[in-house]
Amino acid sequence: MARPKSADKQNAILDAATRLFAERGLTAAPTSEISKQAGVAEGTLFTYFKTKDDLINALYREIKLELADAMMSDFPRKKNVRTRLRHVWDRYVSWGSANPKQRKVLAQLQVSEVLTKESRDAGSAPFVEFQAMIRDAIEQRIFQNDLPVELISKSLTALVEATIDLTVSNPSKAKNYRDSGFQMFWSGVTK
Amino acid sequence: MARPKSADKQNAILDAATRLFAERGLTAAPTSEISKQAGVAEGTLFTYFKTKDDLINALYREIKLELADAMMSDFPRKKNVRTRLRHVWDRYVSWGSANPKQRKVLAQLQVSEVLTKESRDAGSAPFVEFQAMIRDAIEQRIFQNDLPVELISKSLTALVEATIDLTVSNPSKAKNYRDSGFQMFWSGVTK
Amino acid sequence: MARPKSADKQNAILDAATRLFAERGLTAAPTSEISKQAGVAEGTLFTYFKTKDDLINALYREIKLELADAMMSDFPRKKNVRTRLRHVWDRYVSWGSANPKQRKVLAQLQVSEVLTKESRDAGSAPFVEFQAMIRDAIEQRIFQNDLPVELISKSLTALVEATIDLTVSNPSKAKNYRDSGFQMFWSGVTK
Amino acid sequence: MARPKSADKQNAILDAATRLFAERGLTAAPTSEISKQAGVAEGTLFTYFKTKDDLINALYREIKLELADAMMSDFPRKKNVRTRLRHVWDRYVSWGSANPKQRKVLAQLQVSEVLTKESRDAGSAPFVEFQAMIRDAIEQRIFQNDLPVELISKSLTALVEATIDLTVSNPSKAKNYRDSGFQMFWSGVTK
DNA sequence: GATGAATGAGCCTTCATTCAT
DNA sequence: AATGAATGAAGGCTCATTCAT
Numbered sequence: 001m002a003r004p005k006s007a008d009k010q011n012a013i014l015d016a017a018t019r020l021f022a023e024r025g026l027t028a029a030p031t032s033e034i035s036k037q038a039g040v041a042e043g044t045l046f047t048y049f050k051t052k053d054d055l056i057n058a059l060y061r062e063i064k065l066e067l068a069d070a071m072m073s074d075f076p077r078k079k080n081v082r083t084r085l086r087h088v089w090d091r092y093v094s095w096g097s098a099n100p101k102q103r104k105v106l107a108q109l110q111v112s113e114v115l116t117k118e119s120r121d122a123g124s125a126p127f128v129e130f131q132a133m134i135r136d137a138i139e140q141r142i143f144q145n146d147l148p149v150e151l152i153s154k155s156l157t158a159l160v161e162a163t164i165d166l167t168v169s170n171p172s173k174a175k176n177y178r179d180s181g182f183q184m185f186w187s188g189v190t191k
Numbered sequence: 192m193a194r195p196k197s198a199d200k201q202n203a204i205l206d207a208a209t210r211l212f213a214e215r216g217l218t219a220a221p222t223s224e225i226s227k228q229a230g231v232a233e234g235t236l237f238t239y240f241k242t243k244d245d246l247i248n249a250l251y252r253e254i255k256l257e258l259a260d261a262m263m264s265d266f267p268r269k270k271n272v273r274t275r276l277r278h279v280w281d282r283y284v285s286w287g288s289a290n291p292k293q294r295k296v297l298a299q300l301q302v303s304e305v306l307t308k309e310s311r312d313a314g315s316a317p318f319v320e321f322q323a324m325i326r327d328a329i330e331q332r333i334f335q336n337d338l339p340v341e342l343i344s345k346s347l348t349a350l351v352e353a354t355i356d357l358t359v360s361n362p363s364k365a366k367n368y369r370d371s372g373f374q375m376f377w378s379g380v381t382k
Numbered sequence: 383m384a385r386p387k388s389a390d391k392q393n394a395i396l397d398a399a400t401r402l403f404a405e406r407g408l409t410a411a412p413t414s415e416i417s418k419q420a421g422v423a424e425g426t427l428f429t430y431f432k433t434k435d436d437l438i439n440a441l442y443r444e445i446k447l448e449l450a451d452a453m454m455s456d457f458p459r460k461k462n463v464r465t466r467l468r469h470v471w472d473r474y475v476s477w478g479s480a481n482p483k484q485r486k487v488l489a490q491l492q493v494s495e496v497l498t499k500e501s502r503d504a505g506s507a508p509f510v511e512f513q514a515m516i517r518d519a520i521e522q523r524i525f526q527n528d529l530p531v532e533l534i535s536k537s538l539t540a541l542v543e544a545t546i547d548l549t550v551s552n553p554s555k556a557k558n559y560r561d562s563g564f565q566m567f568w569s570g571v572t573k
Numbered sequence: 574m575a576r577p578k579s580a581d582k583q584n585a586i587l588d589a590a591t592r593l594f595a596e597r598g599l600t601a602a603p604t605s606e607i608s609k610q611a612g613v614a615e616g617t618l619f620t621y622f623k624t625k626d627d628l629i630n631a632l633y634r635e636i637k638l639e640l641a642d643a644m645m646s647d648f649p650r651k652k653n654v655r656t657r658l659r660h661v662w663d664r665y666v667s668w669g670s671a672n673p674k675q676r677k678v679l680a681q682l683q684v685s686e687v688l689t690k691e692s693r694d695a696g697s698a699p700f701v702e703f704q705a706m707i708r709d710a711i712e713q714r715i716f717q718n719d720l721p722v723e724l725i726s727k728s729l730t731a732l733v734e735a736t737i738d739l740t741v742s743n744p745s746k747a748k749n750y751r752d753s754g755f756q757m758f759w760s761g762v763t764k
Numbered sequence: 765g766a767t768g769a770a771t772g773a774g775c776c777t778t779c780a781t782t783c784a785t
Numbered sequence: 786a787a788t789g790a791a792t793g794a795a796g797g798c799t800c801a802t803t804c805a806t
Contacts, residue, residue, distance in 0.1 A: 005765075006765090024304065025218075025303060025304050027216075027217075027218040027219070028218070028304070030799075030800060030801080031800075031801060031802085032799095032800070032801085035768095040766080040767090041575075041766060041767040041768055042767080042768060042769090042801095042802090043575075043766070043767055043768065043769095043802085043803080043804085044765080044766055044767070044768095046801085046802065046803085047765065047766075051801080051802080052800095052801065052802090104302070107302045108302050111295070111298045111299050111302060112216060112299075113215060113216050113219070144374070144378075146367075146371065147371050147374075147375065148357070148364065148367060148368065148371060150357055151353070151354070151357060151368060151371055151372060151375070154353040154356065154357060155349075155350055155353050155372075155375060157353075158346075158349035158350055158352065158353040159346055159349060159350070161349065162342070162345040162346050162348075162349040163342070165345065166339070166341055166342060166345060173339065176337075176339060177339065177342060180337070180338050180339060180342055181342060181346075183335070183338075184338065184342070184346060184379040184380060185379060186379075187335075187378055187379050188374075188375040188376060188377075188378050188379025188380070189375060189379070193423075193425075193783085193784070193785055193787080193788040193789040193790060194783085194784055194785060194788090194789070194790045194791075195785090195789090195790080196789095196790070197790085200790095200791095221774080221775060221776085222775080222776065222777085223774095223775075223776085231791080231792090232791060232792045232793060233776095233777090233792080233793060233794090234777085234778085234779085234791070234792055234793060234794095235790080235791055235792070235793095237776090237777065237778085238789090238790060238791070242776080242777080243775095243776065243777090387786075388786090406686065407600075407685060407686050408600075409598075409599075409600040409601070410600070410686070412778075412779060412780080413779075413780060413781085414778095414779070414780085422787080422788090423787060423788040423789055424780095424781090424788080424789060424790090425781085425782080425783085425787070425788055425789065425790095426786080426787055426788070426789095428780085428781065428782085429786065429787075433780080433781080434779095434780065434781090486684070489684045490684050493677070493680045493681050493684060494598060494681075495597060495598050495601065526756070526760075528749075528753070529753050529756075529757065530739070530746065530749060530750065530753060532739055533735070533736070533739060533750060533753055533754060533757070536735040536738065536739060537731075537732055537735050537754075537757060539735075540728075540731035540732055540734065540735040541728055541731055541732070543731065544724070544727040544728050544730075544731040545724070547727065548721070548723055548724060548727060555721065558719075558721060559721065559724060562719065562720050562721060562724055563724060563728075565717070565720075566717075566720065566724070566728060566761040566762060567761060568761075569717075569760060569761050570757040570758060570759075570760050570761025570762070571757060571761070575766080575767040575768040575769060575804085575805070575806055576767090576768070576769045576770075576804085576805055576806060577768090577769080577806090578768095578769070579769085582769095582770095603795080603796060603797085604796075604797060604798085605795095605796075605797085613770080613771090614770060614771045614772060615771080615772060615773090615797095615798090616770070616771055616772060616773095616798085616799080616800085617769080617770055617771070617772095619797090619798065619799085620768090620769060620770070623798095624797080624798080625796095625797065625798090
């Protein structure tokens with residue numbers, strides 16, 4: 001193995017895929033076009049990803065990791081639940097507003113049939129600390145009684161996504177959406 | 192006139208499309224398979240829908256109409272806002288839980304590139320009364336001050352969808368999810 | 383047989399076919415479009431012509447007949463060979479310039495594979511008198527010795543067609559082309 | 574570089590296309606059959622020619638070039654007009670008689686709707702020297718006064734084609750047709 | 765490892781023709 | 786006879802993947 005696989009090329013492929021999947025959709029974006037935009041030969045793509053589905057799964061994991069990083073960096077572990085939740089909320093909204101293509105691809109991926117169970121699991125792995133925070137809050141009896149945990153985290157995601165959608169379509173009200181959204185979530189969920 | 196176009200055949204095609212799109216995805220479902228499952232010849236599909244994209248757009252409008260019907264039938268126009276919202280909430284959750292395929296297709300459609308603007312408009316048309324209800328509530332100052340309207344309706348949808356997801360994956364807790372979900376929404380949004 | 387086949391409809395179909403074949407070509411013009419432009423139902427076309435090839439063959443015969451009529455009407459049977467040839471020449475050029483669509487279709491038909499031998503024979507039948515004129519001229523020793531008859535009539539057609547082509551692309555020189563063309567033919571062919 | 578595109582395959586495809594277009598017509602000859610007869614996979618045809626129309630246009634240019642080569646090789650540039658014209662005449666007749674398939678395809682191409690303007694221009698480019706010869710003859714006042722130039726070259730082609738047609742259908746009279754044809758042309762056109 | 769030509773299965777759509785009304 | 790919906794074979798083209806170079 002004279003030349004080792006290049007991380008640059010791998011990233012170029014993932015970037016090109018993100019762009020094309022966002023613009024044309026998962027199936028309408030040909031691997032040949034992805035290669036071209038990545039600046040590699042058609043065949044090269046398949047030395048980095050065995051199949052197109054492989055590429056898609058890898059991209060999913062990559063984006064999820066990126067999102068988790070964005071959410072969890074500088075996480076104020078020592079602060080109270082509200083502060084920590086607010087941190088996560090703000091970071092998520094920022095990432096989503098700043099990365100519309102990644103978000104669009106993620107939306108397509110989540111409803112597609114190509115994600116393997118492994119990928120789904122791998123995708124949620126980086127969010128363990130986030131889940132832990134929710135459990136912690138439950139134990140502290142911060143949330144309303146008998147709100148199912150899974151409903152709380154699912155709702156958080158749902159409301160963040162709604163907030164990002166609005167922010168993207170009307171950026172001038174970004175701050176308003178972010179604050180109102182969180183307020184809605186918080187008062188919906190706490191006693 | 193010769194044989195008139197048959198509503199039965201049209202419906203059979205839409206049904207088969209729903210099934211296949213849900214199972215395999217929009218692009219992975221061949222029109223030939225749709226025809227076969229609908230019990231018509233391959234060419235017949237194209238006398239009812241000029242192109243596959245046409246079929247997809249028609250299906251979108253049909254499902255949205257069905258959903259609106261489900262939500263708005265027996266709508267208690269005279270009752271107070273909370274009751275009316277709760278009606279809509281319950282009907283939406285029921286429809287979503289009972290029609291997982293339609294819902295899956297809808298999710299794919301919403302992130303796909305094939306919907307025309309006309310279809311999107313036609314799809315939201317049946318929900319005018321729902322929008323009116325929200326405006327009515329605003330005027331009655333039922334919601335928290337300075338919550339943007341668009342955030343309220345968007346959040347409602349987001350939370351219903353979250354609720355349905357959980358219901359589908361754990362039907363035994365259906366009632367709990369439905370009640371908790373609505374409670375979250377209501378307390379998040381009202382003063 | 384309540385209603386008899388209508389000559390009007392038959393003609394409407396032949397006319398529409400001429401137009402469409404000229405504009406799009408023999409195979410690119412669908413029978414459905416021909417029917418539509420003829421103002422009849424798709425199926426009706428097939429009660430007048432058993433197959434598309436049938437229609438094409440009929441059209442060939444019709445156009446050839448039309449051309450022969452144009453050439454031979456008012457034919458000056460009693461005049462000398464040159465006058466008679468000039469008559470035919472002028473009539474051919476006029477017909478071709480005035481009927482570009484028919485001419486275009488004829489050109490396509492002659493190189494296509496759909497004409498039956500019967501049609502080709504039927505197509506040349508109306509030109510017997512024209513052939514007779516040539517033979518007559520031969521007997522009168524008007525042409526150069528040992529010019530093959532078949533070359534003479536073939537050349538006449540070839541030169542007329544060349545003349546019409548030029549006339550169509552530059553109508554202002556119509557008279558010039560017609561006179562020069564005939565002069566070329568006549569001096570090429572006579573002693 | 575990986576496998577380079579093979580001129581052999583390209584030629585095999587053009588040859589197969591010539592054969593099939595001549596036998597069945599431009600539209601009746603499927604690309605799949607062309608590929609098969611060329612000994613390549615169906616998809617391979619499209620790496621050499623982007624579309625079927627592309628292939629057709631390329632074939633047109635190739636045949637025209639071949640014809641020009643045949644006509645102009647050994648062209649006696651220094652000899653008088655009659656000799657040069659006779660050279661071109663003989664070569665054209667020989668090429669046409671020896672290449673009936675190419676000629677048939679050319680005839681179909683010229684009346685078809687698929688040729689681009691670029692192809693038509695490219696097709697006449699190799700005949701510039703031939704056009705120059707005609708202009709030369711005009712300047713030398715070899716032709717009859719007031720015969721339009723365009724009529725002269727068009728007639729030459731028309732008469733050659735007529736001559737070839739007869740030669741093909743009756744090869745035993747080949748020499749007679751060739752001589753008589755040229756004589757007709759020459760005496761038709763000169764003073 | 766990198767390249768891009770080669771492959772061939774598969775898909776959407778067209779269209780001549782049939783046939784129920 | 787007239788209609789136009791129904792049919793299904795056929796065709797051009799795409800594209801993920803392989804493999805010779």
